[in-house]
Amino acid sequence: MATVDSDEIVPFPEAPTGGSPNTSADQIPLDQPPKLKGRHKLLQSLQRISSSPSLTRRGRSRSSSGVYRRDGKASLSCVSLSQSSHTPLCLGSGSTTQLYGGLNVRPTTPGPVGSYATDDQEGNARIRFVSDASIGPHSRKIALPTDLKPVSRGSPLATGALEDNVVAQSAQRKTFDFWGSIPNELGMLIFSYLTPKEVIRCSAVCKWWNKMCYDGQLWSVVDTTDYYRDIPSDALMKIMMSGGPFIKDLNLRGCIQLRDKWLHESEKITDSCRNVVNFSLEGSRIDKTAIHCFLLRNQRLQYINVSGLHSVTNAAMKIIAKSCPRLQILNVSWCANVDTSGLKKVVKACPKLTDLLASEIHGFDDKGLLSELFKRNTLERLVISRTDITDDSLKVLLHGVNPEMDLLENRPIVPPRRLKHLDLHQCSGLSDTGVGSLAHNVPLLEGLRLSGCSELTDDSIVPIIQTAPHLTHIELEELERLTNKTLIELAKSPCASVLEHLNVSYCESLSDPGMLLVMKSCLALRFVEMDNTRISDLTLSEASFRVRRRGYDDNLPQVGLRLVVFDCPNVTWVGVKDVLSGNSYIPRLRKAPQAVSMATQTINSSGTSVSTPIVTSSITPPPPPAVYANNIIQLKCFYGWQMTVDEHTKRVLRGDLAAASRLERKWFDYMMATEEAGMAGAGARRRRRRAREAERIYNDDDQEETSYGFGGILGGRRRAHSGGSCVIM
Incomplete structure (x- = not known):
């Protein structure tokens, strides 16, 4: 029997025509292969492996097109590179051949050309015999099975496989939880851009949002100014409890719904909120015990506003003096149960106190509190309006007790006060003697309010104006003894260039000579109230001219000066029209060139002159850009004209100057017609009938x-008459 080398892959022998079926395989002549080199030498030892799990699982049928030829190439996906320990007799006789790896014996009777033995005949046979006719004489490749062949991208097989792959990956992909995976700090930053109302609404979305919305870091500032009427007491309590030690600014102004909470749960609130810095209870209803407990447990308080609370007494001032050494601003205005004896304790114990607001507090005729304020000299803002302060008490506040006097100038030698804002309006006990002591002692004063002090005259106001170069706000309402001298000195004073607010209403002695100088010199004015004075249309015209001098640009105008002139008998609709015209006025920066035509004269042979055109141009340039005034005047005048003035101002502010001019022209025609027809006054009906x-x-x-x-x-x-x-x- 002929032996066959182990590296040979022999085609299946064809059955001879008319021959015996028992013809042995050794009768087939085999050519001796040449000596191989390189990769062909490597492929010489390749053999069919018996473990192909993908094909075994799929249970696919064997193909007759794939072959292993000695001189051809084979796919490495279905071969083994392992070297066998002995040479398998895979091409020998069917009765005696032994196959490596436990292969069954080849049947003695060959089947048809290119056919395979069944599983019953071969068992787990791993060798595939291919005829020469099936692979062709020159073929060097063996085709892969159909399910293993690569397919094009757009074919149905590729699409189906891709969809199956996507479905499998999506099933394995985990769901990404954005809000659950981000850090708490980043979530806090996102929610910090929302308003308190929006935060409360977001708390109902999910548990995680509810936890974030009621986190204490988000409620370091609790200001109920915008929603104190809408929020219920339970929700407000939940915010305060969740904020707890994080709350630094607590503004409960007007929250009367917390009255029962302060009464029954005051200890719970004070135990939670212990780091408050700014505290406001103005207009609220709180128990005396609750506010005492709150003040005792918050020693970092710097701002306290308890104005208008009847539960605040001198006992509360004593607690503030003991437990709040960092206090800077105290507002106890309209607290009926507080007097200067309680405030005196606070002033002594709080060295950083800068603002004291104590309107309608009794006891300012006592010099004890004012003497302590003089010694401290830390106050920058003092509001003691509607109090019983006297001239002697005010002198103690500014000069102290028994100061050293300067004999040359006849005024005390004391350090200047640090006051920047002083409010003494409606203090009926003041006169020129006490108010005059402000001169030369308040060089940093910016706001002065002396309205309602009817005893004051020019003798006390003029020295203050001359020695306070930083004055920006002056309130002199209802000073009937004030004359134009004050306004003239104000126009000459050092503070004329920075003055922004002036109120001289009900000063019936003031008129145009003083106000015209103020309008010319005080160019930074923003608000002037001249109600019930003797000014006329000249003041309005001057104010309109000075506001127009502030310049023009391409931005929409803004209100730069507010004038209040109602109930002024000398102000007429003509002055109001000047203001409206000034608001909608646009200067003619450049003229648009018109069509130009030039001609020359020539004399013909007959002696007559003939004009001959030379240049004719009708080019129209583009319109210039829109120009508006930087500032306009907002006027408050007689109620019968106010609606027209307001509508005109709205049109100017939105940049519709054409509409504003039309309204101004129609109103002018209406006022002229009204005067000529006598729409007002006696005999109007008789004149209309005539x-x-x-x-x-x-x-x-x-x-x-x-x-x-x-x-x-x-x-x-x-209608015209016919004839005549x-x-x-």
């Missing part, structure tokens, strides 16, 4: 009677 009778006489054939007045001026049409001349002329 006008109608005259109209009927001169227009007998006119069927539609046109009343003489507003309609006639705005375009009432008179005008009867009137």
Whole structure:
């Protein structure tokens, strides 16, 4: 029996025609292969492996197209590179051949060309015999099975496989929880951009949002100014409890719904909120015990506003003096149960106190508190309006007790006060003697309010204005003894260039000579109230001119000066019209060039001159950009004109100057018609009747009677008579 080398892969022998079926395989002539080199030498030892799990699982049928040829290439996906320990007799006789790896014996009777033995005949046979005719004489490749062949991207097989792969990956992919995976700090930063109302609404979305919305870091500032009327007491309590030690600014102004909570749960609130710095209870209702407990447990308080609370007494001032050494601002205005004896303890114990607001507090006629304020000299803002302060008490506040006097200038030698804002309005006990002591002692003063002090005159106001170069706000309302001298000195004073707010209403002695100088010199004015004074249209015209001098640009105008001139008998609609015209006025920066035509004269042979055109241009340039005034005047005048003035101001502010000019022109025509027709005053009905009778006489054939007045001026049409001349002329 002939032996076959182990590196040979032999085609299946064809059955001879008419031959015996028992013809042995050794009768087939085999060519001796040449000596191989390189990769062919490597492929010489390749053999079929018996473990192909993918094919075994799929249970696919064997293909007759794939072959292993000695001189051909084979796919490495179905071969083994392992070297066998002995040479398998895979091409020997069917009865005696032994196969490596436990392969069954080849049946003695060959089947048809290119066929395979069944599993019953071969068992787990791993060798595939291929005929020469099936692979062709020159073929060097063996085809892969159909399910293992690569397919094109757009084919149905590729699409189906891709979809199956995507579904499998999506099933394995985990769901990404954005809010659950981000750090708490980042979540806090996101929620910090929301308003308190929006945060409360977001708390109902999910548990995680609810936890974030009621985190204490988000409620370090609890200001109920915008929603104190809408939020219930339970929700507000939940915010305060969740904020707890994080709350630094607690503004409960107007929260009367917390009255029962302060009464029954005050200890719970104070135990939670222990780090408050700014605290406001103005307009609230709180128990005396609750506020005492809160003040005792918050020693970092710097701002306290308890104005208008009857539960605040001198005992609360004593607690503030003991437990709040960092206090800077205290507002106890309109606290009926607090007097200067309690405030004196606070001033002694709080060296950083800068603002004291104590309107309608009794006891300022006592010099004890004012003497302590003079010694401290830390106050920058003092509001003691509607109090019983006297001239002697005010002198103690500014000069101290028994100061050293300067004999040359006859004024005390004391350090200047640090006061920047002083409010003494409606203090009936003050006169020129006490108020005059402010001169030369308040060089840093920026705001002065002396309204309602009817005893004051020019003698005390003028020295203060001359020695306070930083004054920006002056309130001198209802000073009937004030004259134009104060306004003239104000226009000459060092503070004229920085003055922004001036109120001289109900100063009936003030008129145009003083106000005209103020309008010319005080160019930074933003608000002037001149109600019930003797000013006239000249002041309004000057104010409009000075505001226009502030410049023009392409931005929309803004309100730069507010004037209050109602109940001024000398102000007429003509002055109001000047203000409206100034608001909508646009300077003519450049003129648009018009069509230019030039001609020359020539003399012909007959001696006559003939003009010959040379240049003719009709080019129209583009319109210039829109220009608006930087500032306009917002006017408050007689109530009958106020609606027109407000509408005109709205149109100017939105940049519609054409509409504003039309409104101004129509209002001017209406006012002119009203004056001519006598729409106001005695005898108006008689004048209108006479006008109608005259109209009927001169227009007998006119069927539609046109009343003489507003309609006639705005375009009432008179029919022409046929023939003859005008009867009137």
